[in-house]
Amino acid sequence: MKLPQVKKYLLANKLDAIILFNKDPNFRYFVKGDFEHGIMFLTKKNNYLFLSQLYAPKFEGFRVVQWKDFKKDFKAFVRKNRIRKIGIDNQELLVRQKSFLRKHFKTKDVSKFLQNLRESKTKEEVARFRKACRISDDIFKNIINNFKFKTEADIVKFIKVKALESGTEIAFEPIVANAKNAVVAHHDSGSSLKKGFLILDFGIKYKGYLSDMTRTIYLGKPNKQERGMYEKVLSIQKKCIEKARIGMKAETLYNYALKLMGKDAKYFVHGLGHGLGVEIHENPSILRKSRDKLIKGSVFTIEPGYYNPRTGIGIRIEDDVYLRAKKEVLTKSTKKLICLRLK
Amino acid sequence: MKLPQVKKYLLANKLDAIILFNKDPNFRYFVKGDFEHGIMFLTKKNNYLFLSQLYAPKFEGFRVVQWKDFKKDFKAFVRKNRIRKIGIDNQELLVRQKSFLRKHFKTKDVSKFLQNLRESKTKEEVARFRKACRISDDIFKNIINNFKFKTEADIVKFIKVKALESGTEIAFEPIVANAKNAVVAHHDSGSSLKKGFLILDFGIKYKGYLSDMTRTIYLGKPNKQERGMYEKVLSIQKKCIEKARIGMKAETLYNYALKLMGKDAKYFVHGLGHGLGVEIHENPSILRKSRDKLIKGSVFTIEPGYYNPRTGIGIRIEDDVYLRAKKEVLTKSTKKLICLRLK
16 A cells, blocks of 8 residues: 555665565555465565466556566566565564575565554545445344344354445454353354344455454343443443544553453453454554554554353444544444344 | 374374464364464373463364463463473464474474375365365356356355355355456456356365365357367366376376377466365375375365467366275266356
8 A cells, every 4th residue: 555655665774675475464455455376576666466377467556477487487587676685574474485585585574664554544545444334334234124043153144145245245254142152252153042142243344454343232131230231331432432542552541441341350351452454453452561552544443341251241342443633433333232132 | 183193193203292373274174163263282182272261162172271361371381281392384384483482392393294194084074075065066056047147256246145155155265257367267357247268166165174166168159169179178177087096196197187288288377286175275286396196085176277368268177086996076067068148
């Protein structure tokens, strides 16, 4: 997305190129799409995808170079473009990839640079997030309006089909956790539906960009304690969104949530949120001991949760927030507790 | 799948454990399913999944150990189980994972052992392949019987929805390539359908096991040259399946296909086949310079192709073969050239 910044960085750091392999999320970031083949060269002049003849994609800002004999053609390409000192991504590189690169180049880890580059989002990226979140909202509405499901797995399948019908796909395997399963934050959905809370945590991938939303509804009629706990988590979630500020330490926001949890803090077993982008977990990490700050233009989740194995109450409420002077909550589904009759 | 062999290997090689990370395909192989969290310890006594509290899965043969404080609990776990010398998977390990492991253990690369272990399939695995292939066959039939598609993308979506409806999912992003797109072996499906060959390359993941089938049909009426070329590729595909033998060098089979291609060999731009399993490309690799042999109990594809950018003819026919004394072709869809009218 930000190829001009890469060129500046290469110049400032006296690097001839940044080389990325196909499974690296930065690879998808730069081609702006779901392509996972070949090797990417970002150089001061041009950007290249070095690919087998089996592929012939077209990506804005990239030239495709097809090889016939990998070893020979790789060497020739590198020589022609005078690539000697390169930036590599030590966060995502495989051991065997690194040893290959070291045979050919002098290397410098540029993973931090790439992470930071991706953290503040461009207008084009935010537009993709908005679309992904709008589709998530639609699917949530659809789930509520068509609630004839018998099992958690039925709902997972429904989410996947609706995503495909909208011309997108799911961002990650949906988490659908009902009744006492809801106390396992990342439950593997399988059981029959019964009375109790039902956590629905899913997201959409739209042109490579991921949404991530959680709503907790109730099947049957909640008792006073259950309703009270829901209202508490919701109030904390809203307050944390309210509190988030440009320049704030991520840990400060996490500690704020923890303080609001009070005596229930021990049932809040995960982080408060995480950055979103072409990966489902990017910078910032909003959790204990995080060294990140909340920066302008970043998109992250706010998702307090409560998981009590003793009472069997599990609740999580999650929105995606675009941080700038005026904050924007990208996911817009209702957070009022929805109670549905069990069929 | 083959935990007893792992124990034997650990004993013979004086290793305390094999440690695998969540994204390693071997991880999915041993839990026999789609789970990608935590760290796996295969030891001489027990097998463990070392996980955050967010997860509480159940896998045959594994004990789940949940950590609260990763660093502290990891050290304690390792000390308690006396794990000092470990096997690692250098094929799949990230640079940062390896440097983490090296801080705690003496390491030995066991990637070859794991690859070989996975190559010959158990009865349970073959049953999963059969199911995956049966669903692929059904979807192919469904495509032919419901051919009202306008674009390549329509067919891709149809395949994905049908996979979900069957309770499974796609094994990889389907390749649907029509007319002159068919000459790009791994075309990115997007165009409107028009007269010409239509390559349909897709697979199903059933309980972790992948099928991979290609059929080429024709939209409109093929001319004599097109029909002739199809019959040639089909005849080569059948002959190669026929020729495959236990103990044969993979390269021998590839060279046989190349010889049958004759003057068209230059239009056969990829390998003849690849092993299947929990990954879409496993051992053996049936291509030029391969050092693999075809072993008993392995499952692999046979998929000659012809891609002529000058004439715009692209054809590929692919089946999945289970190799034993009596060979079994797992994909059973018709290979007679199907010609459909364009709507």
